[in-house]
Amino acid sequence: MIVGVRTGTLTIETDRGPARVDLTVPGGRAAPASLLVLGHGAGGSVDAPDLTAVRDGALAAGVAVALVTQPYRVAGRRTPPPAGHLDDAWRAxxxxxxxxxxxxxxxxxxxxxxxxxxxRTAAEVGAVGIVTLAFPLHPPGRPERSRADELATGLPTLVVNGDRDPFGVPGAAPGIELVVLGGERHDLRKAPHAVAEAVVTFLRAHGWAR
Incomplete structure (x- = not known):
């Protein structure tokens, strides 16, 4: 049970190197409504405005939050390794x-x-749902290289994207709740509070937040 688990920074060893986890658990004796585990963008960090806004909003709604820094970023590199390496570390x-x-x-x-x-890993790790921010539907200018199939997990999924994102905006599909924020690009920096609100609303709708 995650009640009583220390809030703070954890180092978790993986086959791809050490990963860092910034874990925050709501106060009180009650168990959190859920644990929300979030990863960063390719060259970014867990300090991105949308991620920190979601963390704060989720905590206020009784959700424990773990922000995960991949091993390559812990090592100081900005260029990500192959997808399989990212997935390996995440699973660990x-x-x-x-x-x-x-x-x-x-x-x-x-x-x-x-x-x-x-x-890509949600079903394997036993997740009950997925929250995606700025899902990169395709490389900029290459709509024919769609990644929409990665969203077809069979799990309840929230997609929050900006309508000016050069990486595209996924379409509506069964099991996928789509929130498109006007005027936002890929960084979702203009209104991170709106991103957090969308996430908390999604979590509450499924009983994963208070």
Whole structure:
């Protein structure tokens, strides 16, 4: 049970190097409504405005939040390794976090590249739902190289994208809730509070937040 787990920074060893987890658990004796595990974008960090806004909003709604820094970023590199390496490290981190969560439901997600990793591994790690921020539907200017199939996980999925995102905006599909924010680009920097509101609303609708 994640109640009583120390809030702070954890280092988790993976086959791809050490990953860092910034874990925050709501105060009180009650178990969190869920554990939300979020990853960062390809060259970014867990300090991105949308991720920190979602963390703060989720905590206020009784959700424990783990922000995961991939091993390549811990090592100081900005260029990500192949997708399989990202997935390997993410799975290793989730084994530890799911073990700590006990019966608390685990929701996975992230922004951009982190959203793709979460989608590719969600069913395998035992997640109940997925939160994707700025899901990169295709490389800029290459709509024929769609990644829409990565969203087809069969799990309840929230997609929050800006309508001016050069990486595209996924379309509506069964099991996918789409929130498109006007005037936002890929960084979702203009109104991070709106991103957080969309995430908390999604979590509450499924009983994963208070």
């Amino acid at each position: 981190v989730l084994v530890v976090l799911v073990g700590q969560a006990g019966r608390v439901p685990v929701v996975v997600g992230g922004r951009s590249s982190g959203a793709r990793v979460a989608c």
